[in-house]
Amino acid sequence: MSEQKKVIFSGMQPSGVITLGNYLGALKNWTNLQDEYNCLYCIVDMHAITVRQDPAVLRKNSRDLLMLYIAAGLDPEKNVIYMQSHVSGHAELAWILNCFTYMGELNRMTQFKDKSQKHSDNVNVGLFAYPALMAADILLYQTDLVPVGVDQKQHLELARDIAIRFNNTHGDTFKVPEPYISKVGAKIMSLQDPTKKMSKSDEDTNASVSILDDPDTIVRKFKRAVTDSDTVVRFDPENKPGVSNLMTIYSVATGMTMQQIETEFEGQGYGSFKLKVAEAVVEELRPLQDKFKQLAKDKTYIDTIIKKNAETANYLAAKTLRKVQKKVGFVPISR
Numbered sequence: 001m002s003e004q005k006k007v008i009f010s011g012m013q014p015s016g017v018i019t020l021g022n023y024l025g026a027l028k029n030w031t032n033l034q035d036e037y038n039c040l041y042c043i044v045d046m047h048a049i050t051v052r053q054d055p056a057v058l059r060k061n062s063r064d065l066l067m068l069y070i071a072a073g074l075d076p077e078k079n080v081i082y083m084q085s086h087v088s089g090h091a092e093l094a095w096i097l098n099c100f101t102y103m104g105e106l107n108r109m110t111q112f113k114d115k116s117q118k119h120s121d122n123v124n125v126g127l128f129a130y131p132a133l134m135a136a137d138i139l140l141y142q143t144d145l146v147p148v149g150v151d152q153k154q155h156l157e158l159a160r161d162i163a164i165r166f167n168n169t170h171g172d173t174f175k176v177p178e179p180y181i182s183k184v185g186a187k188i189m190s191l192q193d194p195t196k197k198m199s200k201s202d203e204d205t206n207a208s209v210s211i212l213d214d215p216d217t218i219v220r221k222f223k224r225a226v227t228d229s230d231t232v233v234r235f236d237p238e239n240k241p242g243v244s245n246l247m248t249i250y251s252v253a254t255g256m257t258m259q260q261i262e263t264e265f266e267g268q269g270y271g272s273f274k275l276k277v278a279e280a281v282v283e284e285l286r287p288l289q290d291k292f293k294q295l296a297k298d299k300t301y302i303d304t305i306i307k308k309n310a311e312t313a314n315y316l317a318a319k320t321l322r323k324v325q326k327k328v329g330f331v332p333i334s335r
């Protein structure tokens with residue numbers, strides 16, 4: 001990794017096949033950063049087990065996600081693409097940072113509130129401490145910038161607070177990360193309840209478009225998307241959340257402005273509008289899906305990428321971890 005370039009860190013949970021929301025809001029933007037920055041993109045499998053996962057499915061989703069990163073255009077020679085559980089430094093630093101994180105702070109996190117309601121039979125300590133692990137993910141690599149969707153901003157702010165608190169106690173140790181706000185990123189909402197974000201773990205399969213859905217499925221899901229009783233294609237997220245969400249998707253997929261979209265569909269009903277959005281999404285995902293199918297045939301290549309990138313990430317993580325362990329007073333092993 002070049003010393004001069006700024007460091008970018010981000011990740012996704014292999015808690016299902018990623019959605020169009022994950023793609024348009026995050027992954028698509030990551031591919032534009034790989035030349036200008038030193039980028040680490042993690043498959044955060046340790047975060048995924050904060051809700052129950054089937055082990056075989058988690059293994060498959062994790063490998064698939066790594067292949068999707070590459071299929072979307074992330075070059076595994078330029079970016080460090082790796083599994084979180086392959087770098088024990090994440091867990092080790094998370095423990096130390098747990099001791100610099102207050103219960104009150106974690107209690108305020110909206111993701112914890114949402115997920116503990118959704119999984120009321122399994123409100124575990126990992127789910128509660130999720131933001132401290134996320135802080136460790138980021139701080140472990142002396143990250144400058146973190147590209148996250150709007151929904152993750154609260155967690156990033158906490159990571160900054162934890163870094164500042166540690167630095168104030170033990171002297172300058174962590175770089176305090178900044179959010180990276182992409183020019184095009186967008187929050188994509190559920191197709192069935194446009195007041196909720198699109199999520200890969202949504203039980204209603206019509207609510208989200210998986211990045212690997214075939215064209216017929218994509219068209220069917222958009223045809224069923226919830227809109228309103230009006231017939232005008234107009235951008236008004238407050239009063240027309242369904243239509244505005246479809247417009248956002250169309251805008252990110254085609255590069256058109258809301259004004260241009262309103263003009264294109266003036267005087268037309270929602271039927272043809274929905275079909276056009278679906279077609280734009282099919283075209284947007286086609287190259288990625290083709291590349292994914294190719295990669296899936298080459299297990300040896302993917303195994304090599306996994307091993308090589310895990311080694312790089314471990315090497316980088318060890319530098320910060322040793323420094324932190326020394327600062328808190330752990331006895332080093334003499335060499």
Ligand code: AQP
Pocket residue numbers: 011012013014015016019021022023024025026147148149150151152186187188189197198199200201202
């Ligand atoms: N609907 C969305 N629109 C835009 N961006 C989104 N992101 C997630 N959903 C949307 C962004 O995707 C990145 C990876 O997210 P994650 O996998 O770490 O977990 P998440 O935010 O909890 O995503 P999901 O799909 O909702 O997962 P589940 O269902 O497992 O909880 C992040 O940068 C996020 O901002």
